[in-house]
Amino acid sequence: MKQKRVVMGVIGVDAHVVGNKLMENALRQSGFKVTNIGNFVIQQDFIKAAIETNAEAILVGTLCGHGELDCQGFREACIEAGRGDIHMVVGGNLVVGKQDFRGVEERFMDMGFNRVYPPGVSPSRVIEDLKTDLGVSQE
Amino acid sequence: MKQKRVVMGVIGVDAHVVGNKLMENALRQSGFKVTNIGNFVIQQDFIKAAIETNAEAILVGTLCGHGELDCQGFREACIEAGRGDIHMVVGGNLVVGKQDFRGVEERFMDMGFNRVYPPGVSPSRVIEDLKTDLGVSQE
Amino acid sequence: MTVRNMRWSDEEFKKEREKVLSLWPTGKEVELEEAIAYHKNLPDHKNYAKEVRRAKAAGITLCQPRGGVALIDDHIKLLKTLQDEGGADLLPTTTDTYTRNTKFQEAQRGIEESEKAGRSMLNGLPVVNHGVKAVRSVVEAVDRPIMTLAGTPYPRLTSEITLAAGFTGFLGAGISYPASYIKAMTIDEGIRHYQYLDRLVSTYAENGVLIHREQPGFLTGTLIPPGIGIAIAVMEMLLAAGQGVRHYSVGLAQNLDLLQDVAALRVLEEVCHYYLRKFEIQDMFISIATHQWMQAFPPDEARAFSVIVMGGIIAALAGATQVITKTTHEAIGIPTRQANAEGLKATRMAIHLTRGRRLVEDEEMEIEMEMIRREACQIVDKALELGDGDIAVGAVRAMEAGTLDVPWAPNQHVKGAVVPVRDAAGAVRYLHTGDLPFDREVAQYNQEKLKQREAKERRVCDFDTAMGDILEICQVC
Amino acid sequence: MTVRNMRWSDEEFKKEREKVLSLWPTGKEVELEEAIAYHKNLPDHKNYAKEVRRAKAAGITLCQPRGGVALIDDHIKLLKTLQDEGGADLLPTTTDTYTRNTKFQEAQRGIEESEKAGRSMLNGLPVVNHGVKAVRSVVEAVDRPIMTLAGTPYPRLTSEITLAAGFTGFLGAGISYPASYIKAMTIDEGIRHYQYLDRLVSTYAENGVLIHREQPGFLTGTLIPPGIGIAIAVMEMLLAAGQGVRHYSVGLAQNLDLLQDVAALRVLEEVCHYYLRKFEIQDMFISIATHQWMQAFPPDEARAFSVIVMGGIIAALAGATQVITKTTHEAIGIPTRQANAEGLKATRMAIHLTRGRRLVEDEEMEIEMEMIRREACQIVDKALELGDGDIAVGAVRAMEAGTLDVPWAPNQHVKGAVVPVRDAAGAVRYLHTGDLPFDREVAQYNQEKLKQREAKERRVCDFDTAMGDILEICQVC
Ligand code: B12
Numbered sequence A, B: 001m002k003q004k005r006v007v008m009g010v011i012g013v014d015a016h017v018v019g020n021k022l023m024e025n026a027l028r029q030s031g032f033k034v035t036n037i038g039n040f041v042i043q044q045d046f047i048k049a050a051i052e053t054n055a056e057a058i059l060v061g062t063l064c065g066h067g068e069l070d071c072q073g074f075r076e077a078c079i080e081a082g083r084g085d086i087h088m089v090v091g092g093n094l095v096v097g098k099q100d101f102r103g104v105e106e107r108f109m110d111m112g113f114n115r116v117y118p119p120g121v122s123p124s125r126v127i128e129d130l131k132t133d134l135g136v137s138q139e
Numbered sequence C, D: 001m002t003v004r005n006m007r008w009s010d011e012e013f014k015k016e017r018e019k020v021l022s023l024w025p026t027g028k029e030v031e032l033e034e035a036i037a038y039h040k041n042l043p044d045h046k047n048y049a050k051e052v053r054r055a056k057a058a059g060i061t062l063c064q065p066r067g068g069v070a071l072i073d074d075h076i077k078l079l080k081t082l083q084d085e086g087g088a089d090l091l092p093t094t095t096d097t098y099t100r101n102t103k104f105q106e107a108q109r110g111i112e113e114s115e116k117a118g119r120s121m122l123n124g125l126p127v128v129n130h131g132v133k134a135v136r137s138v139v140e141a142v143d144r145p146i147m148t149l150a151g152t153p154y155p156r157l158t159s160e161i162t163l164a165a166g167f168t169g170f171l172g173a174g175i176s177y178p179a180s181y182i183k184a185m186t187i188d189e190g191i192r193h194y195q196y197l198d199r200l201v202s203t204y205a206e207n208g209v210l211i212h213r214e215q216p217g218f219l220t221g222t223l224i225p226p227g228i229g230i231a232i233a234v235m236e237m238l239l240a241a242g243q244g245v246r247h248y249s250v251g252l253a254q255n256l257d258l259l260q261d262v263a264a265l266r267v268l269e270e271v272c273h274y275y276l277r278k279f280e281i282q283d284m285f286i287s288i289a290t291h292q293w294m295q296a297f298p299p300d301e302a303r304a305f306s307v308i309v310m311g312g313i314i315a316a317l318a319g320a321t322q323v324i325t326k327t328t329h330e331a332i333g334i335p336t337r338q339a340n341a342e343g344l345k346a347t348r349m350a351i352h353l354t355r356g357r358r359l360v361e362d363e364e365m366e367i368e369m370e371m372i373r374r375e376a377c378q379i380v381d382k383a384l385e386l387g388d389g390d391i392a393v394g395a396v397r398a399m400e401a402g403t404l405d406v407p408w409a410p411n412q413h414v415k416g417a418v419v420p421v422r423d424a425a426g427a428v429r430y431l432h433t434g435d436l437p438f439d440r441e442v443a444q445y446n447q448e449k450l451k452q453r454e455a456k457e458r459r460v461c462d463f464d465t466a467m468g469d470i471l472e473i474c475q476v477c
């Protein structure tokens, strides 16, 4: 396959690194070209990295619960930067507390994310979806 | 106080003796005259003992879950035996499984019990109610 | 008294069987040969005995829930949940109390009312009323071995039906169950009923079908001192062996004192082997089962989880082969299948978390073990003495004499002079030893332990203390 | 680098305080004298230090939950539930991550959005934004001591506000938190920030107000080898002592291996006292805290209960004075107050069930303790060497050199060359020891342990094994 480029990182003042490293590892092993901008990054960092690497997707991790605040306006910022088309994925412990996931998914979809995952989602599920969404032929 | 006479026992093929002994102990210490006919007794045993001792109340314990079957027709049997007026109390693990207690209470009230207690009720609560119901003055 | 610890002759057994199978119409469904053929076609992983043996060899602790509901379809759903969600290693079929007391008419009414009400009105599965074919559909529906949990002094028809259906384990024994589950039956009769069952199991074995027998050491479940529990386990093992049973587990209920519970389980195994050697029974497989807290549970579910998890940890730290699990609904009523599966999951996780570590035997534990050993052996030896070497005779006479006793038993043939109470450290001791045949050392040790508690709490240990100890766990915090 | 382990002069401290208190408008609310007077009027049972000291003397394990929500009223409800339903001995106030990173603007937005949404949009209580008076209303509303759980490398204004409000405990320290909670701060700066806090606590003490300081030994919570956890605890204790703090607890996260966890907690206390003696610090109170599993939790609640209960048992068997509890919601999100109370109840019950028994120190544990002791001391001694006897300097240089390292840390000033992995028995070892200054004996012991696992599993231990171990508990069964 032609390697697809993605940018990933953990948004906000969020110190959780383990899931991020695990996911990076899995993505690389599945043939993605990954730019991992790590933790403590803001929306602009993601967008800058996406433009620089000409990435097809932004993968936002958010664990600490502030995802709902930290992700507000993300799609709009992409549009402003001229990358309104970019595929956007978010995963982790997206919101504060145990909430019905369907409601959470809806809120993040409304913010313009294309895929929204519940806590503890397996990397393989994320990767499969990503392949489908980016049109990577699965052999 | 004039000692009130009560008959108590555990109905049906029910081997649980601990609560019965505990309750007997508590009733005696509170000044009741108790006839404890023990475990493995049927409705007729209760009624016979109540008539023999001229008791004012029958206290039915049922732990194993068959209370709903074992207690059917108990009030009618009392009426038939000429003691339709007797005060009837039931306590223990009355039904099979964890059920909403209000529904359980209603079903046993419908069967003609005057007081219905949930699992693990404290003897002191039962005794207080009994004193009220039998008109024992509480000093 | 007629009972003896001797294997029933074929003739005697056959005569009795006819009577037993005619107790209820479904008895006619039992065909031994067909059943044997059926068992022989069962895969190994559906045979209780084989699974237990494998686990024991591997040093693994298997999780074994309880459970039964009135109707076959619901019962299958229950077992599947226990298997698939709970991860049960072994599956149960608890019978209802009407069946346990041969009140098959009432059980029938229970089935009908359950159908009407759309919920189980019975506290177990009435296997006799359902009959062999229906019960076999349970065996077919799951992928684990099934044991009958019949908690009854009348196991005969129940065992015929469930074994013919393809169950491969049976819990119960002739002293424990008459003592704890009924008011009027003599121990004599109880032993005879279980001799029947053991003789039946032995008949299966002669025909190449291994059935696992399990002894229910929990008795009344209420602060049973380990010496008593072990003594009865030994006696019942010898009784089973007497009928030809060779695959047996013995059990004890947890008293929720880490040290004493582990000590007791280790002594249990040891003392069983001691008497097997003594009676020159060589080919007996013995495994150790531990029952999670059998007494009044905390109604609060979080606390109940603690009791359950501690139970898993005790099982693992003792190296028991089987742990029988409880649920967070215990204080209230028969658990839903979800709650039942949760008890399993918590227990399995607890076993995982102990990572195969065992509790160390330090001096304190050695002393505890020695005292438990003495208690158990003194009770068994006295029974053997009273029975002129025959443990069946001895058990009956010992119970009469009170040299064997069960606290809080409903049976009027049990003396009930023994009153258990905890010591300062939490171990179960005796407020009254009744007529237990303990020597001076045991008695003194017990007294010392009680004094320590009295000193610690600055008040005497009396009957109220003993009552309070019964409520300890359900009222804690 | 400017940091030194020396008590800040009054002048230096005063100058810094002015800056700190002007970081956000609510800083103006802080009046030291008024605060001291307020503290002096608090009853003993609302003083963290006194409660911990009492528990330690009595050999009791106190339960200490975590928790915080955006709005004051909801936070009060939470603490009351923890106190009344959960039976918490000590109460928490967890701050949100905006506050932890001095993003008070965002915290303000979080408050507003929470009000709008009718649910907490923040993962903690933004104490700085709420200010002294509002936070004091929390102190007034409950009947237990409260500690700030600020998980931050910027504790200064937060400590000013919460101590002035009447909180009597503060969790955090200058190496752990910069290492685990931020990406870019130097250890140097982190130490300085906590020197400020410790200096403030010491100022309260000089004025007759005892504040309890607690060290957060869990670090990244992710399979921290006890040697590393203990070494950092010792360094942070010495740093606190350097500012005049004399009431301190040190902690470790549980790794869920009974033997190693208990061994580690015992060595932790021992090694702390060893260095206190070495530095001739005589009047320091030290207590031991154990944190229930800090890593990925099982999403299944029954299994999560197992992890929590095991955590209570480890705490009790080790004789720890404090256990910090988790909840069954851990894998998913900030717990509801009910779930939080349940974690407490399960833990308290578990402690009750261990009945004051302690895990026996057999030879295996002695060896484990000896190895942990060596690891910890070798790391600390190396740091002292690098710092020419000054632990502040030493800590910074050791982290640079990698002779001090924290696995899975987000901080770019942490080398991150150490990779932990479990051994065959479940204890945490090192797949890579990086630049840790271990002697041959420690290294060999570690190698041996890894080989045992490789032999048992018939495959090499590599990075994938280490990754797998991180997921072990959340994926088990
Ligand atoms: C110990 C015990 C046993 C022992 C009994 C020993 C003995 N000789 O007493 C043994 C092991 C033998 C046993 C057997 C069985 N048990 Co049982 N047992 C228990 C257990 C764990 C504790 C009971 C106890 O001693 N409590 C302590 C005493 C002091 O409390 P109590 O009995 O609840 O009584 C209190 C109140 O309820 C009240 N009360 C009691 N009687 C009365 C009477 C009146 C008039 C009033 C007002 C109040 C009142 O006052 C007491 C003080 O608070 C309970 C569960 C629990 N509570 O945790 C299950 C329980 C009662 N058993 C149960 C069952 C089903 C059985 C079995 C059928 C086996 C099975 N299918 O699992 C057999 C029954 C055999 C038979 N023929 O009855 C179920 C009943 C289920 C239901 N109702 O839905 C329970 C609730 C467990 C469960 N959740 O499944 N059991």
Ligand code: B12
Pocket (backbone or CB within 6 Å): A013, A014, A015, A016, A017, A018, A019, A020, A022, A023, A059, A060, A061, A062, A063, A064, A065, A066, A089, A090, A091, A092, A093, A094, A095, A096, A097, A098, A117, A118, A119, A120, A121, A122, A123, A126, D066, D094, D095, D096, D097, D100, D123, D124, D151, D180, D181, D218, D219, D220, D221, D222, D294, D295, D296, D297, D298, D329, D330, D331, D332, D333, D334, D335, D408, D409, D410
């Ligand atoms: C370890 C841990 C920590 C460590 C982090 C160490 C480190 N350097 O990483 C420490 C102790 C420092 C910590 C601190 C805090 N934590 Co924390 N932490 C955890 C914990 C226990 C495990 C996280 C973990 O490592 N999991 C293992 C990895 C492999 O799994 P993962 O991170 O979930 O990632 C998986 C998926 O979610 C997914 N995924 C991850 N990223 C992405 C990205 C994309 C695009 C996709 C598609 C998928 C995806 O893939 C991974 C593989 O399955 C979780 C709870 C839990 N899960 O049990 C809480 C948890 C995440 N922490 C939480 C919180 C709140 C905090 C704190 C704010 C303290 C507090 N208030 O309690 C601070 C935050 C500090 C900060 N500035 O962020 C909360 C978040 C609450 C919420 N969302 O409602 C959690 C859920 C605990 C809880 N229930 O309260 N924490």
